[in-house]
Amino acid sequence: RMSLWAHVQQGPPDPILGLTEAYNKDTFPNKVNLGVGAYRDDEGKPHVLQCVTEAEKRLLDAHLNKEYASIQGPKDFRDASAKLALADADNALAEGRVTTVQSISGTGGLRVAGIFLAQFYNFPNKDRAIYLPTPTWSNHLPIFRACGIEPRTYSYYDKNTCGLDFKGMMQDLDKLENGSVVLLHACAQNPTGVDPTPEQWHEIATLIKQKNHLPVFDMAYQGFASGDYDKDAYAVRHFCEQGMLPFVIQSYSKNMGLYGERVGALNVVTTDPQQASAIESQLKIMIRALYSNPPIHGARIVATVLNDNDLHALLLKETHAMADRITSMRTRLVEELAKAGSKLDWSHIQRQIGMFCFSGLTEQEVQELISTYHIYLTKNGRISMAGVSSGNVEYLAHAMHAVTAHR
Numbered sequence: 001r002m003s004l005w006a007h008v009q010q011g012p013p014d015p016i017l018g019l020t021e022a023y024n025k026d027t028f029p030n031k032v033n034l035g036v037g038a039y040r041d042d043e044g045k046p047h048v049l050q051c052v053t054e055a056e057k058r059l060l061d062a063h064l065n066k067e068y069a070s071i072q073g074p075k076d077f078r079d080a081s082a083k084l085a086l087a088d089a090d091n092a093l094a095e096g097r098v099t100t101v102q103s104i105s106g107t108g109g110l111r112v113a114g115i116f117l118a119q120f121y122n123f124p125n126k127d128r129a130i131y132l133p134t135p136t137w138s139n140h141l142p143i144f145r146a147c148g149i150e151p152r153t154y155s156y157y158d159k160n161t162c163g164l165d166f167k168g169m170m171q172d173l174d175k176l177e178n179g180s181v182v183l184l185h186a187c188a189q190n191p192t193g194v195d196p197t198p199e200q201w202h203e204i205a206t207l208i209k210q211k212n213h214l215p216v217f218d219m220a221y222q223g224f225a226s227g228d229y230d231k232d233a234y235a236v237r238h239f240c241e242q243g244m245l246p247f248v249i250q251s252y253s254k255n256m257g258l259y260g261e262r263v264g265a266l267n268v269v270t271t272d273p274q275q276a277s278a279i280e281s282q283l284k285i286m287i288r289a290l291y292s293n294p295p296i297h298g299a300r301i302v303a304t305v306l307n308d309n310d311l312h313a314l315l316l317k318e319t320h321a322m323a324d325r326i327t328s329m330r331t332r333l334v335e336e337l338a339k340a341g342s343k344l345d346w347s348h349i350q351r352q353i354g355m356f357c358f359s360g361l362t363e364q365e366v367q368e369l370i371s372t373y374h375i376y377l378t379k380n381g382r383i384s385m386a387g388v389s390s391g392n393v394e395y396l397a398h399a400m401h402a403v404t405a406h407r
């Protein structure tokens with residue numbers, strides 16, 4: 001047979017999935033996986049929220065049919081989702097000037113946002129740039145490239161303090177052409193775990209407004225960062241209160257543990273209901289050609305939980321418990337590092353927030369953790385705190401001390 005595909009080269013494996021593969025193959029009994037981007041309980045097991053299980057029971061009992069959802073997803077889901085993100089910020093929801101469409105989780109929401117921007121936004125630069133913090137979630141780059149938008153960066157992380165390079169960030173945002181598209185992580189920045197303080201968000205908002213930039217918020221961790229949904233939405237709501245019209249992309253992967261259900265939403269805050277309606281109509285045209293309409297099960301779970309007082313209260317409690325477990329592991333890890341004899345300053349582990357900790361471990365130190373200690377993490381030194389448990393934190397601290405003692 002003549003090959004039609006001889007020119008197709010083997011692509012590189014996904015760095016995170018490659019790490020999981022190596023971890024799975026490792027036969028060492030105390031191996032540790034710090035690569036996973038999903039919550040694990042203190043036994044290292046995946047976790048299904050009680051409010052989700054209860055919602056699923058109710059859905060099963062209701063004997064619902066499996067007809068298609070509308071292109072933009074069910075209204076009870078969209079209304080509840082937008083409210084969770086925006087609450088009463090600047091009265092935008094009450095005034096009917098927000099468009100909300102269900103998305104294939106955060107990834108799909110970013111992609112649809114990208115396609116919309118590529119077609120309709122009046123970019124100030126020829127190559128249609130979106131400015132991303134450096135570093136950022138690695139998938140942001142291919143997502144926007146696939147939409148014909150050029151990913152560019154602004155300063156964000158300061159290696160010396162393992163904290164925010166606020167000055168560099170402000171300088172870079174100030175230098176951009178007016179009206180640039182700027183992506184911001186709403187909370188629990190991935191991969192650094194470094195967020196601006198509320199006061200820094202005020203200054204960022206003032207600058208972005210003054211420069212007329214378009215803020216695109218990726219909100220993949222609402223509730224999961226601090227345990228408080230309102231606190232984690234502070235930046236998004238503050239930007240609205242300042243009269244800005246952000247894009248807000250939500251994900252229910254982390255806060256509700258609905259990773260594989262692929263449920264999220266894209267919200268576009270606009271000036272008036274007519275604009276909201278026009279934007280919704282265009283988003284529907286795009287979605288129709290992409291995947292026709294969204295999956296129904298995850299949206300039904302989210303709507304059931306958010307629209308029921310008891311289940312909603314249970315969700316808040318359960319999200320808080322997940323965030324608390326992660327915070328307590330941050331404290332334990334710092335304590336165990338000191339106990340192991342490390343003289344280095346690890347306080348950033350406690351200052352950082354959310355699923356990840358940007359540890360400051362070098363690529364070589366990470367390599368040693370993998371090969372000598374069977375502890376798996378990405379080569380940029382990012383630790384998934386969800387992989388840390390009371391059973392492995394002491395071992396992890398000893399290993400981290402051993403590979404950094406030379407410094």
Ligand code: PLP
Pocket residue numbers: 037104105106107108137185190218220250251252253259264
């Ligand atoms: N954005 C950020 C910053 C993330 O960390 C993630 C997941 O890791 C996502 C978006 C998208 O996740 P999902 O598509 O599961 O919602």
